[in-house]
Amino acid sequence: MKPTRRHFLTGASALSAATLTGLGSSLAAFQASAAETSGYKALVCVFFLGGMDGHDTVLPYDQASYDRYAQIRAPLLGLYDNMQGGSTRARDRLLPLSPSNAANFGSREFALPEELSGIKSLFDSGNAAIVGNVGPLIQPLNRTEFLNDTAPQPKRLFSHNDQQSTWMSSQPEGAQFGWGGRFADAALAAGANNGSADFSTITSLGNELFLTGSQARPYQVGLNGAPEIDALNFFEGNRSTPEGEAIYQKLRDHFEAMDFTSTNLIDRDVSNAMRTALTTNETFNEAFASIQPFATGFPSSFLGQQLQAVANTIAIRDSLLINRQIFFVAIGGFDTHSNQANDLPGLQTEIDQGVVAFYQAMQEIGLASDVTLFTASDFGRTLAINGDGTDHGWGSHHFVVGDAVQGGQIYGDMPPYDFDHDQDAGSGRLIPTTSVEQFAEPLGRWFGLNDGEIAAALPNLGSFSAGPAFV
Numbered sequence: 001m002k003p004t005r006r007h008f009l010t011g012a013s014a015l016s017a018a019t020l021t022g023l024g025s026s027l028a029a030f031q032a033s034a035a036e037t038s039g040y041k042a043l044v045c046v047f048f049l050g051g052m053d054g055h056d057t058v059l060p061y062d063q064a065s066y067d068r069y070a071q072i073r074a075p076l077l078g079l080y081d082n083m084q085g086g087s088t089r090a091r092d093r094l095l096p097l098s099p100s101n102a103a104n105f106g107s108r109e110f111a112l113p114e115e116l117s118g119i120k121s122l123f124d125s126g127n128a129a130i131v132g133n134v135g136p137l138i139q140p141l142n143r144t145e146f147l148n149d150t151a152p153q154p155k156r157l158f159s160h161n162d163q164q165s166t167w168m169s170s171q172p173e174g175a176q177f178g179w180g181g182r183f184a185d186a187a188l189a190a191g192a193n194n195g196s197a198d199f200s201t202i203t204s205l206g207n208e209l210f211l212t213g214s215q216a217r218p219y220q221v222g223l224n225g226a227p228e229i230d231a232l233n234f235f236e237g238n239r240s241t242p243e244g245e246a247i248y249q250k251l252r253d254h255f256e257a258m259d260f261t262s263t264n265l266i267d268r269d270v271s272n273a274m275r276t277a278l279t280t281n282e283t284f285n286e287a288f289a290s291i292q293p294f295a296t297g298f299p300s301s302f303l304g305q306q307l308q309a310v311a312n313t314i315a316i317r318d319s320l321l322i323n324r325q326i327f328f329v330a331i332g333g334f335d336t337h338s339n340q341a342n343d344l345p346g347l348q349t350e351i352d353q354g355v356v357a358f359y360q361a362m363q364e365i366g367l368a369s370d371v372t373l374f375t376a377s378d379f380g381r382t383l384a385i386n387g388d389g390t391d392h393g394w395g396s397h398h399f400v401v402g403d404a405v406q407g408g409q410i411y412g413d414m415p416p417y418d419f420d421h422d423q424d425a426g427s428g429r430l431i432p433t434t435s436v437e438q439f440a441e442p443l444g445r446w447f448g449l450n451d452g453e454i455a456a457a458l459p460n461l462g463s464f465s466a467g468p469a470f471v
Helices: 005-019 065-071 074-081 112-126 143-148 160-169 177-189 229-236 242-255 265-288 304-315 340-364 436-447 450-457
Strands: 040-046 111-112 126-136 201-203 324-331 371-377 381-385 388-393 396-401 410-412
Touching: 040 177, 040 304, 040 340, 040 436, 065 074, 065 381, 074 340, 111 112, 112 126, 112 340, 112 396, 126 436, 160 177, 160 371, 177 201, 177 324, 177 450, 265 410, 304 324, 304 340, 324 340, 340 371, 340 396, 371 436, 436 450
Parallel strands: 040 324, 040 371, 126 410, 201 324
Antiparallel strands: 126 396, 371 396, 381 388
16 A cells, blocks of 8 residues: 555654644634633543444343343353353343433333443443444434435445444544544634644544544553653753763754755655654653542553543643543454453453543542543444354444433433344344434533534534434
8 A cells, every 4th residue: 555644644643643733724714613612621432442242231121121132142141151150141140220211211121231330330320321322324224224225324334444433533444534633623723722732632542533633633642641762861861061961952853853854745744743742742741740649549451541541641631731632542352253251241341440440530630520431332243143252233332421421311222132123234233323423412512512513523413313412
C-alpha cells in the first residue's frame, strides 16, 4: 500500500498527536457554534474490541425467556456448567435487574452475570443505565427490509475493522474524523480549553479515529505521564557548564526540528508536529508531577491501568487549563468464536473492576456528575452458537455510567432471545433498534453541544428520532 500523508502524520503523533495542526481546516467553519462550555465535562469511551456478546452480558431472567435461551445455547451453557466453581450463567446465580421502567418490557425480566456485580450495584443505585440493542444504521431497518435489501444498510457489515470505524465515525475503514473528535471541535470553537486542541482528546493506546477531528487530535498518555526523551533528560542534568548547556540546547533544537526546512508538505507537517510535541509533553508532565495519588485502588489489569491514566489526567485538568475532554480506552479479546465460557467471564470481571474503580475515583475528586463513561463495541454476536463460541453479530447492549446518568433504567429495545423476530437478521444477529447516532446524541447534548453542532458531528442523525434520554 502506498503510504499516505495521513500515515506519516499518524507515525509522528506517537510523541504527541495533539500538536498537529488541522490540514487546511479552520475554526472559522464553526464561528456560528454556541456550545456550552462552562464548568468541566468529560466523556470516556470504553471500547470492547472484537465484538462483545450482548446476549451473554444482559441475560434473560423471566422463566419463559431464560428457558428458551437455555434451549438455544444448551451446549455453551453446558461448558459453563463445567467451569471451576460452577456456572455463573445458571439462572439462580444471575443478578436480577429491577429497572424503574420495567413496565416497558411487560413480563420480561433481565439480569447481569456475577462478573458484573459492581456495575449491577451502580445500576441499582441509579448511577448506571443499560441501552439496549445499539449499533450502526443508516436509517431504521427491520428483518424484512434487511433480507430483501430494500433499505440502505451500513457498508461491510460484520467486518471488525469496518464496523469499529463505523461505530466511531459513521463510515467504514478509511474515515478521517470520528464523532468524539467532532464533539471536541465544536467545544473548541465555542471557547473550551482556551481554544487549544492540546489535551482535548486523549487516548492511552495511540492515534484513534474516534478522537480525531479537524482541530482535535488524539494525545497519548501513559500511567506515568507523557513520553519523555531519555537523551534529553540525560543532558539536562549536565547543564551547569557552558559546554553542557550548549550540548543540551543543540539536542533540544534537534528534537524540535528547529533547523529543518523543506518544501515537501508531508515533511513540513511532520517537522511542525515534532517542533511543538516536546513542549506539549513537558507541559503535561509538569502538571502531572503535582498529582495527588487516588485513595481509590485501580486493578492492575490492562483496562484498569488505562482508566487510572484517564483519572490521573482528569485530576490535573485545572493545571492544563482544560474544561472539555474526551477519552478513549479499549480492551480486546471479545472475538469469541471459540472458548467463550473460558474467556468472556474474565473479560467481564476486568470491565467491572475497572469501571467501578474509575467511578469511585471520580467520586473521590467530586466529578462523578461531570464525567460520563460509556461502552461501545464492533458489534454484538449471534444468539446461535457454533459449538463453544458465537459468531459476528450486529446490535448489542451497552452501559452508561456516572452521576449525570438517569440510571436504574434499560433504555431502547431488548429484542426477544429467540429467532425470526422483526429484528433478527439471521441466527439471532440483532438488527439495531437504537442507532449509534441516537446513542451519541444525548452524550453530545450533555457535553454542551447545540442542535446544529450535534447534527454536524452525526451526519445520519436526521434519519432517526431523538435518542434515548439517558443523560
